[in-house]
Amino acid sequence: MSAATMTPAAARAASAAGSRPGKRRTGVVWSVVAWVVGVLFVLPALWMLLTSFHSEQAAATNPPSLAAPLTLQGYREFFGAGGGLSPWPPLLNSLTASVMSTLLVLALAIPAAYALSIKPVKKWSDVMFFFLSTKMLPAVAGLLPIYLIAENIHMLDNIWLLVILYTSMNLPIAVWMMRSFLAEVPVEMLEAASIDGAGLPTVLTRIVAPVAMPGIAATALISFIFSWNELLFARVLTGVVAGTSPVFLTGFVTSQGLFLAKVCAAAVCISLPVLIAGFAAQDKLVQGLSLGAVK
Structure with a gap:
């Protein structure tokens, strides 16, 4: 059949068949690019993990040796072997500060976001800009x-x-995130609850929270990560009693030199709670961060 005698449907089918190889090649190229970018992001973490299992002599070689013998000496020294400081008090301090501040952030951000989205206050955009402006001041x-x-x-x-500091630092971001999540809650559900006589606490706990749970999980995880990784205020405002794990990590850099293997082992151990929390809540995190992105 010549091109002049082809029906429109046949012409479209032939065009689609001809374009499939090109689309397939484009998809393969983008897949390769995505894998390369992913490997580049993961490579430093993998290198840190490998270095943590090397001795200090092997970790200090230049260029580094991939075939160096593996050892757990860095982890033993991190956990206090040989008379070193115990990492458990700083880890517990970080856990206490991160968890408590995250709970306070959620307790304050959810009602605030409810007032700014579902029951909008007057000039809510000015309120949101005020929250955002608090992050414009450099922390130092x-x-x-x-x-x-x-x-x-x-x-x-x-x-x-x-x-208190971590709660105030993370609250503006949490309000911004929660407002976009709560804006997706169906108004019909709230109207039905109002007709049934449900009060605000009941609406927030039994209707809004279950529907917006992916957004709440994403907000909680981000607040937890920001609190766990914060170093500047913890370094200046704490000492022996309330020092956090990032402050404890910087203690491995002394005037005697940089103990690379021990620092990598400490960084791996300190990063594990965040990695575990992110892995456990990854489905909620992806669902929450993409909520409202596709209509």
Whole structure:
């Protein structure tokens, strides 16, 4: 059949058949690009993990040796073998500050986001801009005033000071995230609950929270990660009692030199809680972060 005598349907089918190899090649190219980018992102973490199983002599070689013998000496020294400091108090401090601040952030962000999305207040856009403007100030600019306030109220080297700080630091981001998530809650469900006489606490706990659970999980995970990784305020405002795991990690860099294998072992151990939390909540995180992206 010549091109002049082909029906429109046959012409479309022939065109689609001819374009399939090109689309397939394009898909393969983008798949390769995605894999390369993914490997580049994961490679430093894998290198850190491999270095943590080397001795200090093997880790310090230049160029580094991939075939160096493996050992657990770095992990033994991290956990206090040979008379070193125990990592458990800093890890517990980080866990306390991260978990408590995350719970406080959720307790404050969900009602605030409810007021800004489902029951919008007047000039809600100005309120959202105010929340965003609080993140425009560099953290180091507020360090000295916060230090002086903490000194005057006798809260230096206190874990609850970090809880308050992390809550205030993560609350604006949490409100922004939760507002976009709660905006997707069907209004019909809220109207039905209102007709049935449900109060605000019942609406938030039994209707809004289950529907927006992916968004709540994503917000909680991000708040937890930000709190766990924070170093500047923890380094300046804490000492012996309330020091967190990032502060403990910087203690391995001394005037005697950089103990690379031990630092890598410590970094792997300190990163594990965040990695475990992210892996456990990855489905909720992806679902929450993509909520409302596709209509």
